[in-house]
Amino acid sequence: MFNNSAKILFIFILMMSTMITISANSWLGAWMGLEINLLSFIPLMSDNNLMSNEASLKYFLTQTLASSILLFSSIMYLYKNNFMSFFNNLYNDNKYISMMILLSLLMKSGTAPFHFWFPNVMEGLNWMNSLILMTWQKIGPLMLISYLIIKTMLMWCIMSSIIIGSLGGLNQTSLRKLMTFSSINHLGWMLMSMFSNESLWITYFLFYSFLSFNLIFLFNMFKLFHINQLFSMFLFNKYLKFSLFLNLLSLGGLPPFLGFIPKWLTIQYLTFNNQLFMMSIMIIMTLITLYFYLRLCYTAFMLNYYENNWNFNIYWKNIMMNIYLMLSFFSTFGLFIISFMFYLI
Template structure:
């Protein structure tokens, strides 16, 4: 992808679109930034060697264009009828719900998640990483500007419920990662209720852990769960790296992914929302099941191996990067727990 100068140009334009959106002071500027981001991501999605990429890019374009059209129409309608709606006090609730719905549709949050797994299925792993991380920055930042608590609580519960249960019957790793992203999106929305800093911390940790998992899938060209059988003949270091990265992404202590969930749990406990907290923690544990299912066969099956075949793994730059990421996934919680109280 980065070997093609035009792809690199589109990637820079995509980042600029996001920056324009989050730094704009008007809804028209926000809309322009979202459109620049959308039109620059479509060429990145296209892959002549993958027939599903055309279908995925078309689904993504239609969904995002619909959300942008509704957003622009709502904003223009509010500007044209500002005096009328200020008198009857409808502006503060009804149109906030419409704007929130369009932004959740853009980010793939439940109950507007219908397009997200299908688009993920047709993309490469690198494009999936962009869609799961960078493409969520602008919509989530805008959601933090116009929150409606009742609507947010419904979306949080649906994100965690759908993200946890829908991933159980999937065999495609891309769809599993898509529903995992929806589950994490529920935690980001819940952290957004308390402070902008909290959801940014969660987003950064989630992006790092998603990168570590997708790096593994991309290195060994894993697309479905049954391909994990090939892990049985691989280096134990690779198997443990994948296992620890998935458990860390699931938020299991004492791995690094537990730290942002720990902060969110503390924040929710401070406002006595025990029912919401119980639902979030219980349904998130379901995601650990389909994470462990990916590596379960590789650890349980007996196999023979040759010790002298291991040395070439450590000469590869990707392998060294993988080992570094795995180290932070395993011991990052200890390091962060020491550093975080200082700040």
């Protein structure tokens, strides 16, 4: 990707368009940023094969539908207010228009029950494009959703995202679809953390982006796309095996690892606000996501699993592997490091 000057240009436009979206002071400005973002991501998706072209077409059609709803709703809202109103007091002015805008943003971000395009699009992309779709492409829609919180509607979307994200990953053999349903589950947690304050969901998003990058870095390095490749292709040594699967457990939010911190903060907020029923559903469904992560880890963690140590040096001397192991160390022991720094302060 970074050897192609055209793709570097499109990545730059992609980043600038997200900045336009989150700094816009009207819904039309935000819509313009989202459209530039869409049109810059489509060329990055096209990878000269049938799967990626099909994925880019599906992504384009879905995002165009969401954008047209957003544009129609924004013009309706501005027309009712003589083209003088911005983000302020949208829900108080007109509930139906605000619900349409929120619906279009939920569709753009891939939140359940508007998630049906997400797994199919992910399946046709390479790992780098998948990472962009799971992380950077969610910044604009999520920031706009945080301006427009309709509690009842968002609660239903949060519940469906957490349930579908957990149950949908149970029968998957594709790692890309597994990461997709994991992303839908994390989206539910991010939307829930939005009810607390602006900084909590941004903190959650940054932790999630780091952990996703950590996993996808390794998947891309060894070109892993299916579960059976985890055991047959490269896991010839204990270090790689443990670093990969501990990162998986960290993404699932298992307590000793870094991925537990944002979940911990969200659970703390829910407890303080007496939303115990919602908290119980979220924790139970997250345990199901941990189940399908542990299902991957179980075979590799068994002591009688076959290993070939003679193939180890091929990967160990790679600079990218050293970078990955450093990131993996922070992902695994980050909770202890942050806790230690907190008590020192």
